Amino acid sequence: MFSKEDIIKYADKLLIGLSDEEANTIYDEFSLIDKNIDQINNIPSLSEVEPQFMPYDLYVATLRDDEAEESVDVDLILSNVKDKEGREVRVPKVVE
Amino acid sequence: MTIEEINKEKIDTKKLVTEAVKLSKEANDKYNAFVTIIDKPKVGKKKGTLNGIPYSAKDLFSTKGILTTGSSNALKDYIPFYNATVIERLEKAGAVLVSKSACDEFGLGGTGTTCHTGVVRNPYDIKRQAGGSSAGSAVAVAAGIVPFALGTDTGDSVRKPAAFCGVVGFKPTYGVISRYGVLPFASSLDHVGVFTNSVRDAAMVVDAIKGPDGKDMTALPKMDDFTPSIDGDVTGFRLFYIKELCDINSYENPSKELRESIEKFNEVINKCKELGMYVIEESISKDLLNAIQPTYQVISCAEATSNLSMYTGIIYGPRGTGANINEMVKDYRTHAFSPLIKRRLVIGSYVLQKENQERYFLNACRVRRMIVDKFNELFNQYDGFLTMASGAGAPLLDEASEVLSEEAVLENHLAIGNFGGYPSITIPSGYVNNLPIGINITGKVLDDAKVLNIANKLEEKIGFKGGLK
Numbered sequence: 214m215f216s217k218e219d220i221i222k223y224a225d226k227l228l229i230g231l232s233d234e235e236a237n238t239i240y241d242e243f244s245l246i247d248k249n250i251d252q253i254n255n256i257p258s259l260s261e262v263e264p265q266f267m268p269y270d271l272y273v274a275t276l277r278d279d280e281a282e283e284s285v286d287v288d289l290i291l292s293n294v295k296d297k298e299g300r301e302v303r304v305p306k307v308v309e
Numbered sequence: 310m311t312i313e314e315i316n317k318e319k320i321d322t323k324k325l326v327t328e329a330v331k332l333s334k335e336a337n338d339k340y341n342a343f344v345t346i347i348d349k350p351k352v353g354k355k356k357g358t359l360n361g362i363p364y365s366a367k368d369l370f371s372t373k374g375i376l377t378t379g380s381s382n383a384l385k386d387y388i389p390f391y392n393a394t395v396i397e398r399l400e401k402a403g404a405v406l407v408s409k410s411a412c413d414e415f416g417l418g419g420t421g422t423t424c425h426t427g428v429v430r431n432p433y434d435i436k437r438q439a440g441g442s443s444a445g446s447a448v449a450v451a452a453g454i455v456p457f458a459l460g461t462d463t464g465d466s467v468r469k470p471a472a473f474c475g476v477v478g479f480k481p482t483y484g485v486i487s488r489y490g491v492l493p494f495a496s497s498l499d500h501v502g503v504f505t506n507s508v509r510d511a512a513m514v515v516d517a518i519k520g521p522d523g524k525d526m527t528a529l530p531k532m533d534d535f536t537p538s539i540d541g542d543v544t545g546f547r548l549f550y551i552k553e554l555c556d557i558n559s560y561e562n563p564s565k566e567l568r569e570s571i572e573k574f575n576e577v578i579n580k581c582k583e584l585g586m587y588v589i590e591e592s593i594s595k596d597l598l599n600a601i602q603p604t605y606q607v608i609s610c611a612e613a614t615s616n617l618s619m620y621t622g623i624i625y626g627p628r629g630t631g632a633n634i635n636e637m638v639k640d641y642r643t644h645a646f647s648p649l650i651k652r653r654l655v656i657g658s659y660v661l662q663k664e665n666q667e668r669y670f671l672n673a674c675r676v677r678r679m680i681v682d683k684f685n686e687l688f689n690q691y692d693g694f695l696t697m698a699s700g701a702g703a704p705l706l707d708e709a710s711e712v713l714s715e716e717a718v719l720e721n722h723l724a725i726g727n728f729g730g731y732p733s734i735t736i737p738s739g740y741v742n743n744l745p746i747g748i749n750i751t752g753k754v755l756d757d758a759k760v761l762n763i764a765n766k767l768e769e770k771i772g773f774k775g776g777l778k
Contacts, residue, residue: 215659220655223655223658223659223662224654224655224658227614227618227642227655227658228635229639229642229646229654229655230639230640230643231651231655234648235648239655239656242656243656246606246607246656249602250603250607250673252600253600253603253604254668255596256596256600262675262676262678262679264675265674265678266497267730268681268727268728268729269681269730269754271529271754273530277523290390292390293386293387294624295627304634304637305631305634305637306633
């Protein structure tokens with residue numbers, strides 16, 4: 214169903230590099246998950262069930278009062294940036 | 310010592326804070342429980358319900374001006390410019406932050422062995438795990454360093470280490486405590502929780518930090534305090550346990566530890582009955598119980614893939630190198646994320662791919678509904694679900710494996726509390742093989758006060774208040 218090459222491809226999509234050992238471990242682990250998932254997929258009438266994405270449905274959407282809030286100081290936001298210039302983050306040229 | 314005892318005996322909290330800092334440093338050599346120990350903790354002028362009480366916060370809580378690493382090399386030098394809402398509220402209540410505790414990297418783990426600062430050790434036996442992911446917080450309370458600590462719980466990350474370290478671990482209903490400023494793992498499952506030496510202390514701390522928060526859309530509206538009702542009469546309450554998990558006859562080859570754990574569990578059932586509660590056996594299909602672990606793994610990995618995509622090394626964290634941004638991010642993630650995190654993220658990415666979504670992610674979410682529907686149905690008939698927090702005491706450190714495996718359903722079933730957002734508490738219930746074990750009580754959504762009430766009465770009956778030591 215999937216190969217070690219697929220795993221490296223999916224890691225690359227996330228901009229993550231894998232060593233051979235890491236790719237092998239994920240491959241082994243996924244074989245196990247796939248087996249376990251079969252236990253899920255064999256549950257009768259599963260397709261008729263609505264997927265649940267949150268623990269419960271208690272949320273009430275409300276709007277806050279239309280009051281201005283203080284913005285966060287830009288210097289604070291940039292306080293962890295390793296390379297900056299004034300109010301901007303310095304990165305390599307994006308458009309080549 | 311409990312917060313209740315500190316307040317009653319009017320102990321000098323300034324000395325308590327100084328002592329906590331000293332003890333933290335001494336304990337770190339033995340247990341490796343802390344990422345940061347604050348030499349001169351900020352003692353506020355505000356006098357609240359937790360006035361002068363020192364505490365530790367898992368290193369996932371953003372703390373203004375204080376290193377917050379998520380126990381990951383990806384944030385090894387990150388200093389937030391704001392506090393998480395719970396940190397603000399504890400400051401208002403007078404509590405004093407003395408340390409940031411180590412956890413499994415970004416909360417993704419259950420052993421306390423994947424922190425970037427190294428393995429966290431169990432105070433009962435340093436060759437054993439403290440449990441995870443909130444390992445350092447559990448140790449901080451168990452070793453008597455602080456009377457309470459903050460943790461987070463996505464699958465059982467407060468309630469399992471609490472059992473392994475012999476302390477109380479409580480996560481309230483999803484939304485009772487704001488998660489603003491808490492580094493996320495899996496947003497639909499993440500809860501804030503607390504470690505304490507007594508159920509009353511857990512109620513007091515949660516009362517101080519709960520409540521609505523405009524900065525967290527999942528935070529629930531204001532509700533009554535839990536502490537005033539925890540001494541209520543439990544006579545007539547109805548609890549259930551699941552035969553397939555807690556009946557020795559459900560296991561083909563039970564270990565000696567499991568046998569003893571189940572015997573202890575049966576003793577707890579008798580204590581519940583002595584308190585006037587009914588305890589009734591229920592049965593749930595093995596298919597559904599076996600599906601808990603894969604369901605948790607698929608949903609949590611998928612959500613982690615989304616949440617952890619914010620780590621690029623560009624605006625915080627150590628920068629990677631490369632000729633362009635993509636190369637920089639890849640270099641950063643490849644070197645800063647541990648092998649465990651990488652595995653989880655790749656699995657999450659795989660199950661979310663368009664061609665795989667139906668088979669993996671959506672089917673896991675369907676099973677989540679089936680499990681939650683089943684428990685909601687049971688909670689309509691019962692006041693609470695009584696179960697074992699684990700089938701044995703803390704495992705040895707060299708038994709730690711973060712590779713997903715065919716573990717027993719019993720070791721993973723507390724995730725039910727996260728699927729449904731239920732209030733859930735673990736309290737110490739005795740020893741097996743000279744190691745602490747715990748029992749867990751879970752109730753329906755918003756029944757936090759009742760869960761605490763049952764746990765408090767049971768704690769009195771079991772007689773381990775104030776920790777096992």
